[in-house]
Structures are given as C-alpha cells and as structure tokens.
C-alpha cells in the first residue's frame with residue numbers, strides 16, 4: 130500500500146485526491162490537514178482513518194477534538210501541526226494542496242524528511258523555488274507536478290531525457306473575460322470572475338485564472354520545475370482547455386498532452402507515476418470535437434501576466450512580492466473591499482516599490498510577504 134499525506138484535504142484538489150484514493154483502493158491516507166473546515170475533516174477522518182489530522186486554525190481544534198472524541202487520531206494545529214502532518218514518518222508522498230504561500234514551510238519540511246511531493250500548491254514554488262528545487266535534488270526526492278499544465282509538460286517530456294527543449298508551450302483558457310478590454314472590466318463582480326469557462330476549482334485560483342495571474346504563476350512554476358528561463362515559455366490561449374500544454378523540441382517536433390478538463394488525471398498520474406491506471410470519466414471524442422482554437426494572450430488587458438514574466442525574469446524576492454500582493458488583493462476582492470481592476474494595480478504598485486533581495490532565505494521570503502501585506506493595508 131502506498132502511503133500519502135494530504136495538506137489541504139478539504140479543498141478542490143484535496144477532495145479530488147481522496148476521490149482518486151477511494152476509486153483505486155490501494156492507497157493509505159496517513160495524515161490530513163486543512164485550514165478550518167472541521168465538519169468535512171471529521172467525515173474524512175471517519176472514512177480514511179489517518180493517524181494525524183491537522184486543523185490549522187487553533188480556535189477550531191477544540192471543535193475537531195469534540196467531533197472525533199471516539200476516534201484514535203492525533204489532532205494537531207497551527208504551523209507546527211501542519212508540519213507534523215507533512216512529516217509523518219509513514220508517508221511516502223505528500224500532496225501539497227493548500228492554497229497560498231502558507232505551503233512553503235511544510236513543503237520544505239516534507240522534503241527534508243525525504244518525502245516525494247505531489248505538488249499542486251504553485252505559490253510555494255513561485256516564491257521559494259530557488260530553495261526547494263536544490264533541496265529536492267540534494268535529498269533525491271521527486272517533485273511530481275499536479276497542476277494540469279505542468280503534468281502535461283511532464284508527460285510530454287517522458288522518453289525524451291537528454292533531448293533539448295526548444296520551448297514550452299503553456300496553454301491558458303483565457304478565463305471568463307477572454308476577448309474583453311480593460312474598460313469592459315470596470316464593474317466586474319465577484320460572481321462574474323468566479324465563472325471559469327472550463328474548470329471547477331477553489332475560489333482563489335478561479336480569480337487568478339480570470340486575471341491570467343494564474344498563468345503568470347504557472348510560467349514561474351514551470352521555470353523551476355523544468356529548468357528553463359521564463360522566455361523559453363510561450364503562453365498560448367487554447368480556450369477549450371483540451372490541450373493541457375506542449376513541449377517543442379529542437380527538431381521542431383511538438384509533443385502535447387490532451388484530455389478532458391478533469392484534475393483527477395494529473396492527480397492520479399502524480400500518485401502512481403510512472404504507472405498509468407484506468408480512470409473513470411469522459412473521454413475526448415475527436416469526431417464531435419469540431420475544432421480547437423489558439424490565440425495570443427492580450428497582455429494589455431491582462432497585464433498581470435506581463436508583470437509575472439517581469440517578476441520571473443528578475444527573480445530573487447520579486448516573485449514573492451507578485452504572489453503575496455496577489456494573495457491579499459484577491460482575498461480583498463472576494464471580500465468586496467476592492468474592485469476587480471485594483472487586483473493587478475496593487476500587484477504593480479508593490480512590485481514597483483520593492484527593493485529586490487537577490488537570493489532570499491526562507492526568513493527573507495516571509496518578511497517580504499509581510500512587508501507586501503503592510504504596504505497594501507497602508508493604502509487604505
């Protein structure tokens with residue numbers, strides 16, 4: 130039995146990971162972690178019987194203890210608890226499906242403890258890729274991509290070890306506002322931005338897709354995962370989200386991975402790599418799929434993507450500023466404290482004001498995060 134830990138088990142990726150576990154029947158879940166959703170954590174503990182369960186918010190721990198008083202499960206909380214869930218000795222693979230750069234410390238701790246990482250939590254690699262990738266190499270652990278595009282690239286690289294990549298073609302749906310101009314986005318409501326055309330996902334990433342900041346984060350994520358520069362990554366809008374990404378080799382061959390938009394595929398591929406298993410669900414039907422479209426991204430309207438390229442080129446602490454500013458701005462937009470267009474305005478303002486640190490330590494990354502939050506809060 131393969132043994133896994135799931136950080137972010139109550140979210141979109143976390144629950145789909147548990148679907149994959151349930152459908153296969155040969156994976157043991159040894160720890161679970163979430164932020165505050167004790168109701169769902171209780172159900173998950175009763176179904177999957179982990180040894181450790183973490184609820185990050187300390188004020189929710191008493192509720193979880195009460196709910197699980199008849200069960201023999203260790204209940205932990207806070208950052209120490211999240212790290213304990215990530216480092217549980219039994220786990221071979223840690224699925225990092227928490228949202229945001231809160232994932233940095235447990236991911237680093239899990240790598241140090243020798244765990245393979247099935248990585249969905251892109252914000253961790255965006256902000257701390259320069260620490261995580263060398264550490265993973267040093268410890269000889271695998272970082273298996275879960276993000277659909279990165280899984281597609283990883284799949285397109287199979288059997289091509291040693292061959293030079295000419296470029297990575299990172300596909301984007303274009304989000305719900307594809308084809309719109311800045312002036313069309315003045316009055317965007319939260320509900321409009323949460324309508325992703327193809328994927329059902331958590332709220333934060335869905336907003337990120339609508340601004341195309343998600344694609345910007347993915348460019349930086351791909352830079353770290355595949356050891357390329359951001360300028361070797363070309364974003365291609367593919368509105369149907371059927372081509373999940375592609376790799377162009379130096380002989381001009383382009384290898385792609387295609388499929389229906391279903392995150393269970395990359396999750397299962399990461400958990401069983403290099404094995405492919407049967408996955409129930411819809412299949413692509415090329416007789417009814419009449420056409421596929423391709424477009425160049427509109428970097429004037431979606432200039433957050435251009436800012437992400439800039440942050441990726443600059444490196445150092447700049448991607449942390451991009452990411453932290455986005456995390457706070459998106460949560461403020463979701464709380465209806467700022468307008469839609471202010472999300473990217475805030476990111477640009479924070480990046481302009483930041484004095485870059487070349488090779489930031491973990492402490493400097495977390496300090497930069499706090500400084501970015503303080504700058505945004507002092508705007509009001």
Ligand SMILES: NC(=O)C1=CN([C@@H]2O[C@H](COP(=O)(O)OP(=O)(O)OC[C@H]3O[C@@H](n4cnc5c(N)ncnc54)[C@H](OP(=O)(O)O)[C@@H]3O)[C@@H](O)[C@H]2O)C=CC1
Nearest residue numbers: 137139140141142163164165166185227228249250330331
């Ligand atoms: N959803 C998708 O299809 C895809 C997601 N990703 C990436 O995967 C990650 C997760 O996304 P998604 O599943 O959509 O997000 P969700 O918002 O659906 O889920 C987030 C999860 O993280 C937990 N969480 C939040 N804060 C903490 C904390 N401080 N400590 C522990 N757990 C915490 C939440 O717990 P609680 O429920 O208690 O708040 C929840 O389980 C993101 O980085 C996203 O970019 C990448 C590709 C596709």
Ligand SMILES: CC(=O)[C@@H](O)[C@H](O)COP(=O)(O)O
Nearest residue numbers: 276277301302303304338343
């Ligand atoms: C499913 C997944 O991996 C998301 O990151 C998805 O790619 C979002 O879609 P867009 O950012 O392309 O709109």
Ligand SMILES: [Mn+2]
Nearest residue numbers: 276277278347
């Ligand atoms: Mn993606």
